Amino acid sequence: SRGGWARSASGLDPAGDCCRASPQLDWALLESALSTRTACWAHHEALGLRAAENAVCVCDGGERGAFRQKGASDQPYLWARLDRKPNKQAEKRFKNFLHSKENPKEFFWNVEEDFKPAPECWIPAKEIEQINGNPVPDENGHIPGWVPVEKNNKQYCWHSSVVNYEFEIALVLKHHPDDSGLLEISAVPLSDLLEQTLELIGTNINGNPYGLGSKKHPLHLLIPHGAFQVRNLPSLKHNDLLSWFEGCKEGKIEGIVWHCSDGCLIKVHRHHLGLCWPIPDTYMNSKPVIINMNLNKCDSAFDIRCLFNHFSKIDNQKFARLKDIIFDV
Secondary structure: OOOOOOOEOOOOOOOOOOOOOOOOOHHHHHHHHHOOOOOEEEEOOOOOOOOOHHHOOOOOOEEEEEEEEEOOOOOEEEEEEEOOOOOHHHHHHHHHHHHHHHOOOHOOOOOHHEOOOOOOOEEEOOOOOOOOOEEEOOOOOOOOEEEEEEHHHHHHHHHHEEEOOOOOOOEEEEEEOOOEEEEEEEEEEEEOOEEEOEEEOOOOOOOOOOOOOOOOOOOOEEEEOOOOOOOOOOOOOHHHHOOOOOHHHHHOOOOEEEEOOOOOOEEEEHHOOOOOOOOOOHHHHHOEEEOOOOOOOOOOOOOOHHHHHHHHHHOOEOOOOOHOOOOOO
């Protein structure tokens, strides 16, 4: 791992991984920082769209996405995370600087010349500092940002598979509103997801740790950040956390993000404790899941190959676990 524990003053780690930190967990520092112990499952972090997102955290395992409006019509749109990265020459200069200096913020960037071109539709994340109209790279030498997910964009085909702009809905996984022990996959209006960040999980994302779908019939879903809170949080001691991850049913997750009272998020990943991920039996797959599409008004208009059509065929069905969902196609 690249760090013992991760803390981001802007709320979410722009790199989608650990911040630069001590290679060993500093437990005293960690405990003193966690004045508010609201914790959720964690994997990657996506930089928020506005200050309010400083308090959200992420679920296990995927690519980042966010919903916000696009264009003059203000239509809700899914945006995919795309960081601008330096070209080879600038990256070499930056790495040489890091070897000789300790503070990456002292490195001078010429954003117009040092970075690879971005798509015209690319926008920087809202929390990124700007100087003279140019976004300032983070300590990893990246400029976090977003691009809209268009329907026929092959690069983001798995992102686009979970949204339908015609009916303005998205496929979302979360707890059932009336039963915390039950998961629910539903078609959520895009307007309900505006200014939120989410994770994309599924067949072709990060090794598919939840066993969703198959190569022939891929299955992907969105999970709103912060949707799954840790109920029985272990104490902030190395052995207790290690035992929790190894021996507790709820600990069969990728990591924990603590929400602190000052707005910071602090993450501990299984890798920080020398534990493996993915694992055979995840906590996510220990819960039953029900399909709740409620698409009677529009299901006849769906492309027969799309996920919305497949889910409409199994609407109201209940499965013992996520990996048991199979489409009859």
